[in-house]
Amino acid sequence: MPDEDRRLLIVKVGETFPDLARTLGDFDDWVAAGLGLPAATIRVVDPRRMAALPDPAACAGVVMTGAHAMLTEQAPWMLRLADWLRRVVAAEVPFLGICFGHQLLAQALGGRVDYHPGGREIGTVDIELLQAAADDALFAGLPGRFAAHAVHAQTVTALPAGAVRLAANAFEPSHAFRCGRRAWGIQFHPEFDVARMRGYVGRLADAVRAAGRDPALIRRDLAEAPVAAELLPRFAGLVFAEDGVARRSL
Numbered sequence: 347m348p349d350e351d352r353r354l355l356i357v358k359v360g361e362t363f364p365d366l367a368r369t370l371g372d373f374d375d376w377v378a379a380g381l382g383l384p385a386a387t388i389r390v391v392d393p394r395r396m397a398a399l400p401d402p403a404a405c406a407g408v409v410m411t412g413a414h415a416m417l418t419e420q421a422p423w424m425l426r427l428a429d430w431l432r433r434v435v436a437a438e439v440p441f442l443g444i445c446f447g448h449q450l451l452a453q454a455l456g457g458r459v460d461y462h463p464g465g466r467e468i469g470t471v472d473i474e475l476l477q478a479a480a481d482d483a484l485f486a487g488l489p490g491r492f493a494a495h496a497v498h499a500q501t502v503t504a505l506p507a508g509a510v511r512l513a514a515n516a517f518e519p520s521h522a523f524r525c526g527r528r529a530w531g532i533q534f535h536p537e538f539d540v541a542r543m544r545g546y547v548g549r550l551a552d553a554v555r556a557a558g559r560d561p562a563l564i565r566r567d568l569a570e571a572p573v574a575a576e577l578l579p580r581f582a583g584l585v586f587a588e589d590g591v592a593r594r595s596l
Contacts, residue, residue: 352404352405352406353386353387353388353389353405353406354381354383354387354388354389354405354406354407354408354409354582354585354586355388355389355390355391355400355405355406355407355408355409356374356377356378356388356389356390356391356408356409356410356411357391357392357393357399357408357409357410357411357427357447358372358373358374358390358391358392358411359392359393359394359410359411359412359413359415359427359446359447359450360373360411360412360413360414360415360446361373361414362542362545363545363546363549366542366545366549370541370542370545373411373412373413373537374390374411376537376538376542377409377411377444377537377578378390379537380536380537380575380578380579381409381578381579381581381582382578382579382582383582383586387406387586393423393426393427393430394423399426399427399430402430402433402434402437402439403437403439405434405439406439406440406585406586407439407440407441407442407581407582407584407585407586408434408439408440408441408442409441409442409443409444409447409578409581410431410441410442410443410444410446410447410450410451411444411445411446411447411537412444412445412446412447412498412535413445413446415446416461416499416500417446417449417450417453417459417500418459418460418461418500424450427450428450428453428454429454431450431451431454432454432455434529435451435454435455435525435526435528435529438526438527438528439528440528440529440581440584440585441528441529441530442484442530442531442532442577442578442581443529443530443531443532444532444535444536444537445497445498445532445533445534445535447531448502448522448523448531448532448533449500449501449502449531449533451525451529451530451531452502452504452505452506452509452520452523452531453502455506455509455525456506456507457502457503457504457505457506457509458502458503458504459500459501459502459503460500460501460503461499461500461501462498462499462500462501462517462518464517465499465557466497466498466499466550466553466554466557467496467497467498467517467518468496468497468546468547468550468554468564469495469496469497469543469547469564469567469568470493470494470495470496470540470543470567470568470569470571471493471494471495471496471515471517471534472491472492472493472494472515473491473492473493473494473513473514473515473521473522473534473574474490474491474513474514474515475488475489475490475491475512475513476511476512476513476514478510478511478512478524479512479513479522482510482512482524483527483528483584484524484530484577484580484581484584485512485513485522485577488573488576489573492571492573492574493569493570493571493573493574494521494534494535494536494571494573494574495534495535495538495539495542495543495568495571495574496518496521496533496534496535497535497538497543497546497550498518498533501518501520501533502520502523502531502533505520505523506525508525508526509523509524509525510523510524510525511523512524512530513532518533520533521533521534522534530581532577534574535574536571536574536575536576536577536578537575537578538571539570539571539575540568540569540570543568544565544568547561547564547565547568548561548565
């Protein structure tokens with residue numbers, strides 16, 4: 347087990363719907379379960395309620411959750427978190443940003459984020475890996491096409507300079523990217539399962555209908571996404587150098 351002072355940090359930047367949290371747990375619970383690590387190796391922090399975040403050098407790795415907040419709000423805590431994230435990337439601490447975390451990584455490093463012109467992507471969607479993923483420490487060896495759960499209204503409209511696109515689909519051109527060697531953003535949700543995704547489709551049903559889509563059809567097509575879910579334990583293995591891909595790459 348790693349040194350207790352070098353735990354993997356889950357940065358919780360939002361909460362799920364209260365009724366879902368009561369029955370299924372919250373974002374940090376889902377991420378922690380997906381990582382598959384002993385509880386003693388993980389620390390959860392909420393930057394919205396902290397004056398200062400930990401020194402990046404004290405973190406074995408960082409996972410940033412999704413959020414219902416929109417990055418374009420540019421709340422003061424988001425700006426502070428972006429400053430801290432730049433330090434994390436500069437220190438080459440392994441980082442994985444999910445949805446909001448993916449978008450913040452892009453914006454913090456010079457990219458742009460805005461509302462997606464096509465509206466909201468929601469449901470179980472197909473993800474296609476791009477050629478660069480074949481040599482990527484996190485994505486190498488995964489099938490070229492796999493299912494994943496997605497729910498987002500904003501998107502990375504421009505990647506930072508030097509970023510490497512890793513995955514896309516017809517709706518979202520940057521479903522995954524990497525900056526440097528150790529910082530990844532993924533727009534889809536590896537921590538979701540069908541029950542969690544069904545909860546989101548139900549609670550966003552009115553917005554889905556208003557956009558001209560049928561939530562019943564989205565619910566019908568929900569399916570488990572084991573390949574996408576594999577990214578969380580892969581990242582944990584990379585952080586603690588326990589899998590072969592990580593040992594070859596770090």
